[in-house]
Amino acid sequence: MSSVEIQRPAPDVEALLLQVADLVNTTLDLDTILRRIAELVRRIIDYEIFAILLLNDKTQELRFRFAVGYQQEVVERMRIKVGHGVTGLAVQRREPVLVNDVRTAPQYIEGNPHVRSELAIPLIFKNRVIGVIDIEAPQPDYFTPEHAQTLTLIASRIAIGIEHARLYTRVSRQAKTLQLLNEISREITSILNLDELLKRIAEDLSRLIDYQMFSILLIDDEKKQLEHRFSIRFKESINIKKQIPIGHGIVGYAAAHHEPVLVPDVTKDPRYINVNPETRSELAVPLIYKGKVIGVLDLEHTRRRYFNEDHLRTLSTLAAQIAIAIENARLYEQVARQEQRLEHDLALARELQFRLLPAGYPRLRSAQVAAKFQPAQAIGGDLYDFVTYPTTSQGCTSCTAVAIGDVSGKGPAAALYASLVSGILRSEAAERPGAAEMLQRINASLGERRVDTQYVTLLYTIWQDDQRVLKVANSGMPRPIYCHNGEVQRIEATGLPLGLFDKVDYDELSFQGEPGDVFLFFSDGISDAANPHGVLFGRGRVEELVKSHCDDSASQIVQALFDAVCQHVAGAPQFDDQTIVALKVVDSAVAQSQ
Numbered sequence: 001m002s003s004v005e006i007q008r009p010a011p012d013v014e015a016l017l018l019q020v021a022d023l024v025n026t027t028l029d030l031d032t033i034l035r036r037i038a039e040l041v042r043r044i045i046d047y048e049i050f051a052i053l054l055l056n057d058k059t060q061e062l063r064f065r066f067a068v069g070y071q072q073e074v075v076e077r078m079r080i081k082v083g084h085g086v087t088g089l090a091v092q093r094r095e096p097v098l099v100n101d102v103r104t105a106p107q108y109i110e111g112n113p114h115v116r117s118e119l120a121i122p123l124i125f126k127n128r129v130i131g132v133i134d135i136e137a138p139q140p141d142y143f144t145p146e147h148a149q150t151l152t153l154i155a156s157r158i159a160i161g162i163e164h165a166r167l168y169t170r171v172s173r174q175a176k177t178l179q180l181l182n183e184i185s186r187e188i189t190s191i192l193n194l195d196e197l198l199k200r201i202a203e204d205l206s207r208l209i210d211y212q213m214f215s216i217l218l219i220d221d222e223k224k225q226l227e228h229r230f231s232i233r234f235k236e237s238i239n240i241k242k243q244i245p246i247g248h249g250i251v252g253y254a255a256a257h258h259e260p261v262l263v264p265d266v267t268k269d270p271r272y273i274n275v276n277p278e279t280r281s282e283l284a285v286p287l288i289y290k291g292k293v294i295g296v297l298d299l300e301h302t303r304r305r306y307f308n309e310d311h312l313r314t315l316s317t318l319a320a321q322i323a324i325a326i327e328n329a330r331l332y333e334q335v336a337r338q339e340q341r342l343e344h345d346l347a348l349a350r351e352l353q354f355r356l357l358p359a360g361y362p363r364l365r366s367a368q369v370a371a372k373f374q375p376a377q378a379i380g381g382d383l384y385d386f387v388t389y390p391t392t393s394q395g396c397t398s399c400t401a402v403a404i405g406d407v408s409g410k411g412p413a414a415a416l417y418a419s420l421v422s423g424i425l426r427s428e429a430a431e432r433p434g435a436a437e438m439l440q441r442i443n444a445s446l447g448e449r450r451v452d453t454q455y456v457t458l459l460y461t462i463w464q465d466d467q468r469v470l471k472v473a474n475s476g477m478p479r480p481i482y483c484h485n486g487e488v489q490r491i492e493a494t495g496l497p498l499g500l501f502d503k504v505d506y507d508e509l510s511f512q513g514e515p516g517d518v519f520l521f522f523s524d525g526i527s528d529a530a531n532p533h534g535v536l537f538g539r540g541r542v543e544e545l546v547k548s549h550c551d552d553s554a555s556q557i558v559q560a561l562f563d564a565v566c567q568h569v570a571g572a573p574q575f576d577d578q579t580i581v582a583l584k585v586v587d588s589a590v591a592q593s594q
Contacts (some may be wrong), residue, residue, distance in 0.1 A: 003253070007515065008391055014030075015042065015282070016154060016261075018044065018149070019040055019258035020154045020157045020158060020161075021328050024223040025362060026302055026498065027165070027257075028164060028165050028168040028169075029165060029170055030065075030162065030165035030166060031066075032151075032163050033161050033162060034052055034065060034066035035066070036438065037052065037066075037133075037158055037161075038050055038052075038066060038068060039376050040154075041133070041135070041151070044147065044151065044582060045119075045135060045143070045418070046134075046149055046151055046453075047068075047069075047135050047136075047137065048068075048069050048137065048138065049068065049069035049112055049114075049135065049136040049137065049138075050067070050068040050069060050134070050135050050136075051064055051066065051067040051069070051111075051133075051134045051135075051309070052065050052066040052067075052123075052131060052132070052133055052162075053065060053080065053087055053131055053132045053134060054130060054131040054162070054166075055091060055129060055130055055131050055132075055358055058309075059079075059543040060081060060082045061079040061092065062079070062080040062081075062082070062087055062088060062131070062132060063078075063079060063080075063084070063290055064076075064078065065131070066268075067178075069112060069136070069551055069580040070111055071111060071112075071378045071583035074112075074204075076096070076303075077304070078109075078111060080109060084107070084109065085107055085108065085109035086099055086102075086105065086107060086108060086109070086118045086134070087120045087132040087134050088107075088109075089107055089120070089242075090120035090122045090132050090543075091122055091129050091132060093122075094122055094124065094129060094539060095122065095350075096119065096120065096121050096122070096151070097118075097119070097120045098118075098119050098143055098145065099117060099118045099119075100117055100140055100143075101117060101140040102115055102117065102118055103116070103249065103469070105118075110217050110390060111136075112136060113140045115136040115137070115138065115565050116137065116138055116139055116140045116142070117136065117137045117140050117141060117142040117143055117149070118135070118136045118137075119134070119135045119136075119143040119147060119148060120132050120133070120134045120135075120408045121133040121134075121148065121151040121152055121155050123155050123156075123158060123159040123162065124155065124157065124159055125156075125159040125160060125162075125163045125468040126512035127171045129161055130162065130236045131157055131159070131162065133151060133155065133158070133463070135147075135497045136540065136545065141485065143264070152269065158438075162345070164292070170458055172588040176499060182431075183205075184204040184205075184208075184318065184416070185318070185321040185427055185430070185431075185592060186445065186448075186578065187200065187202060187204065187499070188200060188204065188321060188322065188325040189298070189325050189328065189423060189445065190426055190445070190448060190449050191322070191325065191329065192328060192329050192332035192420075193329060193332075193333070194326065194330060194333060194335075195230075197262060197325055197326065197329045198216050198230035198326075199230065200531075200592060201216065201230075201325075201363075202214055202230065202232050204214075205299075205315075205318070208314055208315075209299060209311050209314065209315065210319070210561055210571070211299040211301060212233075212234055212300060212301050212302055213231075213232065213233050213234070213279065213298075213299070213301070213466055214227075214231065214232045214297075214298070214299055214300075214381060214594070215228055215230065215231040215232075215240065215251075215277060215298040216229050216230045216231075216287075216295060216296075216297060216298075217229060217244065217251055217255075217295050217296045218287075218293055218294060218326075219246065219255065219293060219295055219384050220243075221242070224245065224246050225243045225244060225245045225246060225272065226243065226244040226245075226246065226252060226255060226295070226296060226561055227243050228240035228241070228243075228250055229295070230584065233276065233368070237244060237375045240274060244273065248271075248273065249271055249272065249273035250263055250266070250269065250271050250272055250273070250282055250284050250298075251284045251296040251298050252271075252287065253271050253284075254284040254286045254296050255286055255293050255295075255296050258286055258288060258293055259286065259314050260283070260284065260286070260315070260316055261282075261283070261284045261285075262282075262283050262284040262307055262308075262309070262311075262312050263281060263282045264281055264304060264307075265280060265281065265304045265305070266281065266282050268279065276300065278302045279299065279300040279302065280303055280304045280306070281300070281301050281302070281303060281304055281305060281306040281307050281313055282298065282299065282300045282301075282307070282336070283298070283299045283300075283307040283315060284296055284297070284298045284299075285297045285310060285312070285315045285316050285319045286319070287319055287322055287323040287326065288319070288320070288323055289323040289326075289327045290345055290359070294323055294327065295323075295326070297315060297319055297322065299311075301488065302333060317430075320430050321427055321430060324423055324426050324427045325423070325427070327423070328419065328420070331356070331419055331423075332416070335412070335415070335416050335419070336381060344544075356383075356419060356422060357373060357383075357384065357385070358385060358386050362386045362388060362400045364400060364463070364465045365398075365465050365466070365588045366413060366465050366466075366468050366513075366585060366586060366587070366588050367402075367463060367465065367468075367513070367583055367584060367585050367586060368554035368555070368582075368583070368586055369386065369402065369554055369581070369582070369583050370553070370554035370555035370557070370581070370582050371384050371404075371557045371558065371579070371580065371581040371582070372558050372559070372579070372580050373560055373577070373578070373579045374525075374562070374577065374578040374579070375577045376410055376475075376525065376574045376575055376576050376578075377410055377411050377575050378416060379411060379412060379414075379415040380406075380410060380411075380414060380418075380577035381406060381407030381408070381409055381411075381414025381417065381577055382405065382406050382407070382414060382525070382577035382578070382579040383404070383405045383406075383413065383418040383421060383422055383579075384402075384404040384581050385401075385402075385403045385422055385425060385426070385464070386400060386401065386402055386403075387401040387403070387425070387426065387429040388400050388401075388427070389401065389432050389462075390432065397464075397466060398464060398465040398466040398467070399462050399463065399464050399509060400462070400463050400465065401429060401435075401438070401460065401461065401463075402460075402461045402462075402463060402521070402581060402583060403425060403458060403459065403460050403461075403496060404458070404459050404477065404521045404522075404523065404579055404581050405418065405421060405456050405458040405459070405477070405546075406456065406457045406458075406477060406499075406523045406524065406525075406577065406579070407421065407454070407455075407456045408453065408454055408455050408456070409453075409454070410576070410577065411480065413454070416456050417451065417456065418456070419567070420446075420449075421442065421456050421458070421498075424441075424442050424445045424446070425438070425442060425460075428442065428445070433462050433507060434462065434471065434473075435461060435462050435471045435472060435473035435508050436473040436474070436505075436506040436507065436508035438460045439458060439460055439473050439474075439475045439495065439498065439504075439506045440456065440504070440505070440506060442498050443475070443498040443499065443501070443504055444502075446498055446499035447499065447501075447502050447569075450499060454499060455497040455498060455499040455500045456475075456497060456498050456499055457476030457477045457497045457498070458474075458475045458476070458497075459472070459473075459474050459475070459477040459493075459521050460472075460475075460500055461471050461473070461480075461500070461519075461521070461583075463583060467512075468512065468513040468514070468585055469510060469512055469513065470510070470511045470513055470519060470583070471508055471509070471510050471511075471513070472491055472493045472508065472509045472510075472511070473493060473506045473507065473508045473509075474493035474494055474495050474496040474506070475495040475497055475498050475506060476494075476495060476496060476498075477521070477523065477524075478495065478522060478523070478524050478526075478527060478539070479491055479492060479493060480520060480521050481518075481519070481520040481522075481542065481543055481546050482494065482517070482518070482519055482520075483512070483517060483518040483519075483520070483546050483547060483550040484516075485516075486515050486547065486550055487547070488543045488546055488547045488550075491509060491511070491519075492509075493507060493509050495506075495507065502512055513585035514585060515585055515586055515587050516528065516550070516551070516586075517584070517585040518546060518550050518554075518582065518583070518584045518585075519582070519583040519584075519585075520546050520557070520580070520581075520582050520583075521543075521580070521581045521582075521583075522559075522578075522579065522580045522581070523530075523560075523576075523577060523579040523580075524576065525574075525578035525579065526561065526565055526578050526579075526580060527539045527541075527542055528575075528576055529565045529568060529569050529574070529578065530569065530572060530575070531568055531569050531570050532569075532570060532571070532572045537564075537568045537569070541564065541568070542561065545560060545561055545564055548560075553584065554583060554584040555582075557582045557584070558580050558581075558582050561580055562580065563580070565578065587594060
């Protein structure tokens with residue numbers, strides 16, 4: 001059969017262009033656009049085999065996005081490099097490629113054994129090739145130059161529609177993912193029962209990634225191995241007793257190297273341990289808390305290449321929240337057991353509280369930081385913490401947050417509430433909020449789980465190291481002290497305590513630090529410390545001591561204040577927790593030598 005006999009008269013090209021334009025302007029759903037494009041192209045060419053392949057810029061591979069006349073396995077697995085095959089050649093040349101008989105074309109890649117002729121039209125958007133329209137026929141000489149010319153005319157408009165739909169899809173997916181991540185993060189930080197928490201993590205994660213197999217493995221530090229703490233296979237909870245040494249298998253590798261592992265095909269990865277013979281692809285992400293791996297999240301699927309970079313980024317973001325939630329749940333379980341035998345275990349509770357405080361001070365180029373905490377009882381309700389913001393934070397390239405807080409009351413109840421506040425703080429810090437916004441977030445979280453008569457005052461500051469700028473927000477803590485050029489002043493940052501009222505706004509003040517400046521943050525246990533005659537140490541003494549020691553290092557200032565308070569009380573009982581954090585601005589060279 002000749003090409004003249006089998007070709008149908010071409011429809012009016014101008015009308016076709018209008019239909020394509022109407023399609024592009026009326027829908028942003030990619031699947032709908034691709035299906036409609038296939039219908040419109042059929043009006044030009046009565047095809048049997050048709051595909052739209054989109055280009056992956058990172059791998060420079062074409063992948064099927066819409067196909068007619070191909071086996072599903074070919075659609076799912078075939079990847080075509082730029083410059084390979086007829087479609088890859090069209091991308092490389094940025095022009096249509098017409099092959100009248102594929103048997104004479106050495107570059108042809110077979111996707112359907114019945115194909116004899118092929119026409120590939122590149123899709124170009126803003127001078128960038130984003131994909132290819134590919135039509136194949138079982139007859140030789142089926143396509144004509146007129147077909148190529150007509151498809152080329154509409155290809156640019158088709159490319160616009162596809163790219164807009166892809167952008168809309170990405171933005172919608174990202175917005176949905178971010179919303180879900182926020183919901184999940186807030187939800188899991190409120191669960192302090194570890195078994196309930198792990199179950200909820202599995203349920204919530206399925207809203208983000210449609211996995212088939214899921215496990216949370218936690219590290220046994222003594223045995224140096226990962227133990228399955230919670231597992232699901234095809235929506236059924238199962239008990240896996242297999243223990244995996246750190247460094248072995250895909251999950252062991254993730255734990256040992258502190259990095260996610262994405263395996264498109266486990267049968268080709270020598271690290272894979274065959275726990276489930278149906279698994280074909282796997283994604284393992286370490287759970288890291290305060291720089292230490294505490295476990296691994298592991299997702300598996302029966303399809304090869306099921307997990308992608310978006311899954312990896314989503315799971316890595318959520319892993320930070322999960323690690324904090326797991327640690328909070330573990331801590332809560334420990335504290336709950338300790339309250340049942342409080343008299344016997346108060347010494348252990350004190351040790352646990354100090355372990356929750358930062359193990360050291362942040363290393364900054366233009367500032368020194370020092371802190372000290374002295375509880376009134378075995379355990380107390382004061383807290384302080386340092387959080388280094390990721391370098392990718394928008395508007396904050398080298399930021400470290402300094403927080404100091406005071407929970408109402410004393411003893412175990414205050415300590416437990418302080419640990420909850422600390423957990424919420426670190427959970428919210430992953431979102432990189434500003435100082436005032438952080439107080440609002442913590443207040444909202446505490447409002448969702450309000451405890452009668454319990455609240456916390458908190459001072460949250462952000463030090464931008466490269467610009468020597470300090471941003472301050474306060475929710476009821478004593479006003480900070482600022483020493484500049486040998487003179488002290490009060491930073492007039494005030495606000496209502498957290499956990500008492502549902503909606504509260506907080507002010508944020510900004511200070512440009514200069515070398516020699518000192519910022520001092522302290523709890524009221526310092527100024528309210530009383531001697532045997534009931535005379536308070538007072539804020540005035542604090543300010544005078546800061547002024548007289550302004551030339552000292554941050555650690556010397558902190559120690560001088562504690563020494564002065566100790567001398568003032570002269571052995572009188574300590575009635576309130578005492579906490580001091582000092583930040584001193586220095587030259588970069590001085591800071592690096594400290």
